[in-house]
Every structure is written in C-alpha cells, then in structure tokens.
Amino acid sequence: MVVAEGLKLTEFEMKETLGTGSFGRVRLVRFRRDGRHYALKILKKAEVIHLKQVEHVKTEKQVLAQVSHPFIVNLCGAFQDALNLYLLMEYVIGGEFFSHLRRAGRFPNDTSRFYAAEVALVFEYLHKRSILYRDLKPENILLDRDGHVKVTDFGFAKQVEYRTWTLCGTPEYLAPEIILSKGHGKAVDWWALGVLCYEMLAGYPPFYDEDPLGIYQKILEGKLKFPWHFDRHSKDLIKKLLTADLTKRIGNLKGGVDDIKKHKWFTGLDWQGVLSMQVSPPIKPSVRSDHDTSNFEKYPDSFEEGAPIDKRDQELFVDF
Numbered sequence: 001m002v003v004a005e006g007l008k009l010t011e012f013e014m015k016e017t018l019g020t021g022s023f024g025r026v027r028l029v030r031f032r033r034d035g036r037h038y039a040l041k042i043l044k045k046a047e048v049i050h051l052k053q054v055e056h057v058k059t060e061k062q063v064l065a066q067v068s069h070p071f072i073v074n075l076c077g078a079f080q081d082a083l084n085l086y087l088l089m090e091y092v093i094g095g096e097f098f099s100h101l102r103r104a105g106r107f108p109n110d111t112s113r114f115y116a117a118e119v120a121l122v123f124e125y126l127h128k129r130s131i132l133y134r135d136l137k138p139e140n141i142l143l144d145r146d147g148h149v150k151v152t153d154f155g156f157a158k159q160v161e162y163r164t165w166t167l168c169g170t171p172e173y174l175a176p177e178i179i180l181s182k183g184h185g186k187a188v189d190w191w192a193l194g195v196l197c198y199e200m201l202a203g204y205p206p207f208y209d210e211d212p213l214g215i216y217q218k219i220l221e222g223k224l225k226f227p228w229h230f231d232r233h234s235k236d237l238i239k240k241l242l243t244a245d246l247t248k249r250i251g252n253l254k255g256g257v258d259d260i261k262k263h264k265w266f267t268g269l270d271w272q273g274v275l276s277m278q279v280s281p282p283i284k285p286s287v288r289s290d291h292d293t294s295n296f297e298k299y300p301d302s303f304e305e306g307a308p309i310d311k312r313d314q315e316l317f318v319d320f
C-alpha cells in the first residue's frame with residue numbers, strides 16, 4: 001500500500017545504515033513531511049543492471065505496492081533519480097529474526113509454532129493473490145516492536161498463473177522441483193516453510209553442505225535426520241512439507257493451507273487470534289527508541305554515487 005507520492009531524496013534526513021544487500025543498502029531515514037522514521041532501500045541502478053536484476057526489483061516494488069498484511073513489511077512509497085531506485089518502507093524496529101534465532105541457538109516448540117503460523121498466514125495471503133514469495137529464510141524475516149513477523153525482501157517474488165521456471169532462492173531453502181527445473185508453483189513456499197520449521201527447532205537447516213552443489217544433492221536425496229528433541233508432531237509436519245513429490249506435499253493438496261492449519265503440531269493454536277495479533281509473540285525484542293541514533297555511523301554523503309548509467313539504460317526503469 002503506497003501512501004506517499006512525488007517523493008524526492010531531499011525530503012529525507014539520512015541516518016544509519018540498517019542493512020546491506022547485494023546492490024545497495026537500507027538506511028534509516030527521517031521523512032521531513034511527517035517527521036517520522038522509515039527504512040529507505042537504496043538500489044544502485046548500475047549494479048541492478050550489472051547483476052541482471054532489473055525485472056526482480058520491478059517485481060519487488062509491484063508486489064509490495066499491491067499487498068497489505070500485518071506480517072508483510074509495508075511499502076510507503078517508491079521513487080528514483082539518475083543513479084538509484086528507492087523503496088520507502090515502514091521501519092521495522094525489532095531486528096532480524098535470523099539474529100534472534102542465532103542468539104537463542106534454537107527455539108522451543110511453542111516459539112517455533114508461533115513463527116511458523118505467522119509465516120504460513122503470509123503465504124496463505126500471497127498465494128490467494130497468485131503471488132509466490134520464493135525466498136523464505138531467517139534473514140528475510142524481521143520482527144516488529146512487539147515481536148510479530150514482518151516478511152521483507154520481495155526481490156524473488158512473482159505473480160503467476162500456474163507455474164514458473166526460473167532458478168532463484170537460497171540454496172538451503174530450494175525445493176527439489178526448482179533444482180530440477182521442473183517448473184514450480186506455490187508448493188515451493190511450503191517446502192521452504194518446512195526448512196524454516198526444521199531450522200527453528202534444530203538451530204541449523206535440514207540440508208547443509210559447505211558447497212551449494214552438495215546442498216542440492218542432499219535436497220534431492222531427501223534424507224531427513226531429526227535431532228532427538230523434536231516431538232513427533234513437528235517431525236510429521238516437517239516430513240509432509242519436505243516431500244519431494246509435489247502432488248503429495250502438504251499445502252499443495254486439495255485441502256490447501258487448511259491441511260497445514262489443521263495439522264496436529266498446531267493443535268490448540270488460535271489461528272484467528274494469530275492473524276488479528278491477539279496471540280502474544282514469544283520474544284519481545286529489546287528495541288531502542290526511533291530517535292536514538294547513538295549507533296549512528298557516518299557514511300560518506302556520496303553514498304548515492306552509483307556509477308552513472310546511459311540514457312538508454314535509464315529507459316529500463318521508466319515503469320519502476
């Protein structure tokens with residue numbers, strides 16, 4: 001849901017860098033129009049072209065502009081200048097889910113169930129709109145100030161009719177049908193949810209190797225080893241999500257997401273309460289105030305100096 005139009009870089013007071021990605025960075029900014037803090041994702045056009053990500057960044061913007069969900073980061077505006085593309089997003093203050101998980105080592109059953117439920121609701125929402133997310137991993141989940149999930153980074157998302165064929169995503173979270181280039185649909189997100197559930201409960205992903213090719217091989221072999229402390233219901237659901245055969249994978253069957261919601265691992269979970277944020281998150285992030293810039297790290301003002309691109313290349317971004 002885009003709320004601000006006609007934006008210009010001069011309307012923002014630059015603060016610290018919140019994170020970096022492959023072709024740009026995310027800065028905390030103060031918007032002079034309303035005095036509030038936002039996260040501004042800055043993507044260098046030259047890098048976007050060089051890394052052949054033009055379509056991906058356009059999709060990221062288009063998808064984020066059309067969705068509105070409590071567990072998806074809210075896009076507040078988008079604009080560009082000669083050097084960069086800018087996505088103005090709500091500032092998600094509770095930190096990366098990834099860091100919370102690494103700090104804890106692994107999460108208890110109830111904690112994992114809660115996050116799995118919020119992510120499942122995001123997929124339910126996206127899939128209803130024929131949007132595949134395709135990049136689930138702990139790094140792409142942020143926590144809000146109360147500890148609710150905010151899914152971010154829609155660079156790999158795609159609006160589909162039925163199936164799509166591109167190889168994308170993070171090796172550890174790829175479904176077999178992606179590796180085998182068989183074309184893939186919504187089921188890839190359910191596979192990734194299985195990987196996430198496993199990683200939350202174990203503290204490490206189910207298929208791991210130093211080398212991406214080794215990871216692919218393990219995914220295709222499909223052997224799952226569960227640590228002793230997994231309960232039988234979590235194991236059962238994970239096995240059903242990590243089923244190589246698409247026609248047998250839970251979430252992708254006739255019952256759709258309801259099969260997952262009704263699974264025994266979720267017994268007693270109030271799904272409506274989770275969606276309406278009535279169920280309290282298991283972790284309350286310790287957040288600093290929006291105005292505390294004690295971490296402020298002065299980045300050179302020339303941060304926006306991506307390499308200039310020529311006029312013809314600028315045309316690639318007319319519909320951003």
Ligand SMILES: Nc1ncnc2c1ncn2[C@@H]1O[C@H](COP(=O)(O)OP(=O)(O)OP(=O)(O)O)[C@@H](O)[C@H]1O
Nearest residue numbers: 018019020021022023026039089090091092152153
């Ligand atoms: N709305 C936000 N609020 C607070 N921090 C954010 C926000 N969006 C992104 N970040 C921080 O910036 C980091 C990079 O953001 P993001 O993953 O969207 O960038 P990216 O360029 O797409 O990264 P990648 O190269 O991994 O795809 C995040 O991991 C997070 O720490």
